[in-house]
Amino acid sequence: MPADARAQPVLITREDDLARAALRLTEARRIAVDLESNGMFAYRATACIVQIASEGDVILVDALKTSLAPLAELMTSRATEKIIHDVAFDARILAEARVALANVRDTSLAARMLGRTATGLASLLDVELGVSIDKKMQQHDWSERPLTPSALTYLAGDVAHLHALRDRLWTEVEERGIADAVEEETRYRLAQAVAAAGTEDPRPPYVRLKGIERVPEAELAILRHLAEIRERHARDLDVPPYKVLAPDVLFAIARAKPTTLDELSQIKGAMSGRRARALAPDVLDAVAVGIEDVTIPDEERVWFDKPRLAAGVARKRRAREQRLTKWRKDEAKRRGVDEQVVLPGHCLHDLADLAEVSLEAIAAVPGIGAFRVARDGAALLTAIAEEGP
Missing domain, CATH: 3.30.420.10 (Ribonuclease H-like superfamily/Ribonuclease H)
Structure with missing residues (x-):
């Protein structure tokens, strides 16, 4: 029992x-x-x-x-x-x-x-x-x-x-x-x-911020320095970074670009709590440095600048993904199961990215499973073929 x-x-x-x-x-x-x-x-x-x-x-x-x-x-x-x-x-x-x-x-x-x-x-x-x-x-x-x-x-x-x-x-x-x-x-x-397990996120702290790809260029360098000092303080204090300064506060500071403690105090959450107040001088320094030097190193920019696919390649990928999505939806309805049972989302995206169209390439997709290749291999080949069905 x-x-x-x-x-x-x-x-x-x-x-x-x-x-x-x-x-x-x-x-x-x-x-x-x-x-x-x-x-x-x-x-x-x-x-x-x-x-x-x-x-x-x-x-x-x-x-x-x-x-x-x-x-x-x-x-x-x-x-x-x-x-x-x-x-x-x-x-x-x-x-x-x-x-x-x-x-x-x-x-x-x-x-x-x-x-x-x-x-x-x-x-x-x-x-x-x-x-x-x-x-x-x-x-x-x-x-x-x-x-x-x-x-x-x-x-x-x-x-x-x-x-x-x-x-x-x-x-x-x-x-x-x-x-x-x-x-x-x-x-x-x-x-x-x-x-x-045991691995560090290779991305710089500011690149990990949700929504960073929509930040105007003028604010990006400020966020870069703000996130770095937040990370350093979090590590020294042994607390999660968001408990030093919340992400929305970082974005608000980058937008407002405060230069004095009085201006910083007008931003909601920027000086709330002992940790944030202690961090205030470093925050103002980070803003000043980010305003003066707007350079983002190329090796960091690649993390949030999505590579632009050639128009033909992008169209081909979109068409593949659409065919796979439709097939998955129809198959799930036919079998009376959840769409993730038919094909998990991560497998669908990996299939859409395949450079080689073959059963061997399909079988090598992580998480797809030999049972799916045996049962659905032909249908998946058709769905990812360039001309489609």
Whole structure:
């Protein structure tokens, strides 16, 4: 039977205790796994708590007090299924702790491919199982210690019902014949997450700002310097950059181009809070430098200047994408499944970009899966052929 959310979870803070617990869990047919980090409170997110529920009990691993190394063999074992809600984030954080995952069932992805519109854990538990979970600690700083009794109860509740949710969703997945699509997309997302683990975003801080491509040239250099000082302060303070200055405040400062503290104080949010006020002199310096030197290095400009395709190439790509989109929509309707089951969006875009039109090239697209090539290869070849059907 599923682990009882009301049962007192076992908190593990020692590596030897974790090793013994992991050994016991290797006997389980499947386990539910969740992870809490400090991503909303630290410059770089790290694992704080790992929750694991077998079909009998729940353990909570304090990742700030013990290495997660004893979990490595269990998590990579294909003999034990891991039930996770939205594998991408957890897989990346675990990979950075040198713990890999294998044999994963992602309940969030299964729900999405079944056509559910609300795929958050709380929403799914409510709709699918009639279970209501406490959401009051969703934005809690999980690096805080000690863990209170209410925190332990919350943590256990996140995994206690995943077994039942997995069974409910996978029954429908099997009935609708989409298990191959769900499993392939899970492998793809897992691989993407692991590849991203421990890597730095190669883009300069200002290029990462959403909407940067629409910023007027006169403001771009100012934003470049503003984002750099925000990043530096965030790193020094060990907080997320947005907690130093919010993105919309950066854009507002670049537009207003303040030269005095009084002018800066007129911008909403620019001097709100201790961190922003301490940063004010650096902000004014960044504005002054950006006004004086509007140069954007060529090696940085390529990040947000989209390469312009030759007119003929661009038309060909658009036509391919339109044909693939229409085929996917028609096929999904014919089969009575979600369009992502027929062809995930990332596969569609990669197919539209193919330089070579062949089954081999199609098969090499990440996440497409051999089953799609076998079933839909001819249709995909037709859709990406230059003249179309």
